[in-house]
Amino acid sequence: MKQQQLILHERPNGLPDDNTFQFKEVAVGEPKENQLLLKTLYVSVDPYMRGRMSDGPSYIEPFQVGAPLNGGIVSQVVESRSESFEKGDIVTGQLDFQAYHVVEPKQVRKVDTSGLSPSTALGPLGMPGLTAYFGMMHIGEPKEGETVVISGAAGAVGQVAGQLAKQAGAHVIGIVGSKEKADYITKTLGFEGAVEYKQGNVYKQLKAACPNGIDVYFENVGGEISDAVWPLLNTFARVPVCGAISSYNLKAGEKDIGIRVQQYLIKARAKLQGFLVADYASHYKEAYQVLGNGISKGAIKYEETIHEGFHAIPDAFLGLFSGQNIGKQLIKVADAE
Amino acid sequence: MKQQQLILHERPNGLPDDNTFQFKEVAVGEPKENQLLLKTLYVSVDPYMRGRMSDGPSYIEPFQVGAPLNGGIVSQVVESRSESFEKGDIVTGQLDFQAYHVVEPKQVRKVDTSGLSPSTALGPLGMPGLTAYFGMMHIGEPKEGETVVISGAAGAVGQVAGQLAKQAGAHVIGIVGSKEKADYITKTLGFEGAVEYKQGNVYKQLKAACPNGIDVYFENVGGEISDAVWPLLNTFARVPVCGAISSYNLKAGEKDIGIRVQQYLIKARAKLQGFLVADYASHYKEAYQVLGNGISKGAIKYEETIHEGFHAIPDAFLGLFSGQNIGKQLIKVADAE
Numbered sequence: 015m016k017q018q019q020l021i022l023h024e025r026p027n028g029l030p031d032d033n034t035f036q037f038k039e040v041a042v043g044e045p046k047e048n049q050l051l052l053k054t055l056y057v058s059v060d061p062y063m064r065g066r067m068s069d070g071p072s073y074i075e076p077f078q079v080g081a082p083l084n085g086g087i088v089s090q091v092v093e094s095r096s097e098s099f100e101k102g103d104i105v106t107g108q109l110d111f112q113a114y115h116v117v118e119p120k121q122v123r124k125v126d127t128s129g130l131s132p133s134t135a136l137g138p139l140g141m142p143g144l145t146a147y148f149g150m151m152h153i154g155e156p157k158e159g160e161t162v163v164i165s166g167a168a169g170a171v172g173q174v175a176g177q178l179a180k181q182a183g184a185h186v187i188g189i190v191g192s193k194e195k196a197d198y199i200t201k202t203l204g205f206e207g208a209v210e211y212k213q214g215n216v217y218k219q220l221k222a223a224c225p226n227g228i229d230v231y232f233e234n235v236g237g238e239i240s241d242a243v244w245p246l247l248n249t250f251a252r253v254p255v256c257g258a259i260s261s262y263n264l265k266a267g268e269k270d271i272g273i274r275v276q277q278y279l280i281k282a283r284a285k286l287q288g289f290l291v292a293d294y295a296s297h298y299k300e301a302y303q304v305l306g307n308g309i310s311k312g313a314i315k316y317e318e319t320i321h322e323g324f325h326a327i328p329d330a331f332l333g334l335f336s337g338q339n340i341g342k343q344l345i346k347v348a349d350a351e
Numbered sequence: 352m353k354q355q356q357l358i359l360h361e362r363p364n365g366l367p368d369d370n371t372f373q374f375k376e377v378a379v380g381e382p383k384e385n386q387l388l389l390k391t392l393y394v395s396v397d398p399y400m401r402g403r404m405s406d407g408p409s410y411i412e413p414f415q416v417g418a419p420l421n422g423g424i425v426s427q428v429v430e431s432r433s434e435s436f437e438k439g440d441i442v443t444g445q446l447d448f449q450a451y452h453v454v455e456p457k458q459v460r461k462v463d464t465s466g467l468s469p470s471t472a473l474g475p476l477g478m479p480g481l482t483a484y485f486g487m488m489h490i491g492e493p494k495e496g497e498t499v500v501i502s503g504a505a506g507a508v509g510q511v512a513g514q515l516a517k518q519a520g521a522h523v524i525g526i527v528g529s530k531e532k533a534d535y536i537t538k539t540l541g542f543e544g545a546v547e548y549k550q551g552n553v554y555k556q557l558k559a560a561c562p563n564g565i566d567v568y569f570e571n572v573g574g575e576i577s578d579a580v581w582p583l584l585n586t587f588a589r590v591p592v593c594g595a596i597s598s599y600n601l602k603a604g605e606k607d608i609g610i611r612v613q614q615y616l617i618k619a620r621a622k623l624q625g626f627l628v629a630d631y632a633s634h635y636k637e638a639y640q641v642l643g644n645g646i647s648k649g650a651i652k653y654e655e656t657i658h659e660g661f662h663a664i665p666d667a668f669l670g671l672f673s674g675q676n677i678g679k680q681l682i683k684v685a686d687a688e
Binding site: 072073236240256261271272273274275276278280285286290293 | 410570574578586592595606607608610611613614619620623624625627630
């Protein structure tokens with residue numbers, strides 16, 4: 015049996031394009047003793063993958079040219095030769111981008127779907143949810159009555175981060191790129207306000223939306239949007255630095271130039287801190303509990319943007335950089351049986 | 352009796368100049384019951400005072416035009432009408448820049464000179480020493496074998512910060528502006544290396560001096576020097592942000608533009624944190640003990656640059672921005688009796 019695989023064809027210089035990706039037909043493997051055969055249901059595309067397409071130093075090894083891309087995937091076990099899994103089980107793992115996988119049991123974990131779509135294991139109950147949790151609760155530490163600003167607020171991480179801050183009693187303002195997203199975060203998620211950055215003068219808009227200044231800024235985007243945040247930081251403000259998507263597609267030699275932040279950090283005695291979910295592995299249980307409870311009680315709502323079919327992966331990925339998605343961007347590859 | 356006072360004549364736009372300062376002759380007051388008459392021995396000038404000459408929002412109120420500047424002063428009691436002080440006592444406090452003061456006892460604290468110059472109360476045993484201590488030990492937290500880089504390394508704060516890192520077993524590299532300063536920090540203070548930023552390509556020099564990357568960067572200067580530090584930050588690096596002297600003399604409308612730091616913080620999961628000595632008031636005792644012990648045992652050495660005479664204050668202050676001083680910049684106004 016043959017299947018599709020998605021290959022890194024050429025490292026992009028700037029925004030990825032048609033030359034970046036290549037589809038390849040490869041054989042589906044046969045599971046040996048103690049292995050599983052998985053069928054891919056959902057593929058996750060995430061902004062951090064752009065960093066792996068370049069070969070500079072980073073916290074994660076770069077993708078190899080000519081080798082498959084990989085990322086978060088939800089699959090169904092179609093054949094189990096392991097005692098730990100049964101045919102039909104839903105699992106998730108960090109896997110190559112292809113329609114089927116032969117894996118060892120330790121490469122995946124079972125997803126407890128209990129009423130929720132298995133896709134949530136790639137969103138609010140997966141890496142984006144954990145990212146929101148650790149950034150907001152372990153670095154941001156919002157307190158009752160504080161003002162929390164979130165950039166990329168309608169994205170997979172931002173939507174959860176803002177609701178966690180609301181649970182802590184904070185006044186939450188989201189920065190978003192469209193009226194539709196502004197409506198989503200204020201009307202569906204209940205954020206107190208939205209700033210649409212494409213309407214211009216983010217500083218003025220933020221100042222109006224945050225009359226008491228900003229105590230926590232959850233940083234997803236970087237660039238000019240964040241430049242506008244620094245002067246509004248309150249004393250002892252905390253800034254979990256989760257992402258800087260605006261800088262991910264710089265061309266070779268281009269630099270991410272803007273307002274230097276030091277003077278604002280001194281004035282506010284504020285903290286900027288980069289983080290990575292994997293650094294909090296010993297706290298995963300706590301995070302899954304809070305997120306799971308929140309979602310099952312409806313206190314944490316979420317949105318997904320789902321493209322259909324394996325061939326939709328490149329477009330779905332590129333859409334992240336034009337803000338096409340609301341909530342988690344996924345590709346649905348097959349139905350569960 | 353008349354005395355000299357130093358007034359803020361005009362707010363500077365950019366680097367302060369002759370119009371910024373004005374000397375004024377005022378009467379020396381008479382101490383009432385429970386007051387002291389003090390004679391100024393040493394005046395401290397510090398880079399942060401530049402911020403107070405502008406009227407933007409900050410952690411400290413701006414100086415008022417037409418009113419005296421103020422800052423750290425060491426004085427001697429020439430007349431005491433308080434039971435807590437005797438004539439001849441050496442005291443320090445945050446006082447107006449003038450040759451004599453009438454104060455309440457609570458405005459000053461006694462300096463225990465025990466063998467040291469009373470001027471140390473404005474340097475390693477004063478605000479700069481405390482700044483070095485809290486930035487390095489409470490935020491930087493250097494560990495045995497780590498690499499610590501200090502900008503402004505031969506300044507009042509940098510010289511102490513580096514020696515505290517050495518005591519913790521770190522490999523310490525200082526960034527300085529002259530060969531003389533490089534010699535001071537390596538030969539007198541025992542830092543493992545010096546980078547002279549005026550020799551160009553700070554990034555290359557730093558990379559050569561720090562083959563294992565940078566675990567702690569004590570930030571005193573900002574600007575291009577710090578831009579060169581960010582790519583070298585190691586995983587979980589800590590950056591106490593003490594000052595950004597390169598940006599203090601921007602003209603109205605000028606912005607401090609450079610490399611945005613977010614991408615480096617994410618890659619390294621690093622922390623940038625602004626701080627202020629006053630936030631650590633509950634730890635002053637611990638800090639004075641460590642600094643006092645270090646100095647009395649000769650484990651913490653220090654340098655002072657002393658200008659003579661009250662009228663030398665403006666020049667001494669401006670010299671901070673051209674890197675004129677080694678160690679603490681002081682003005683000696685009078686001898687103790």
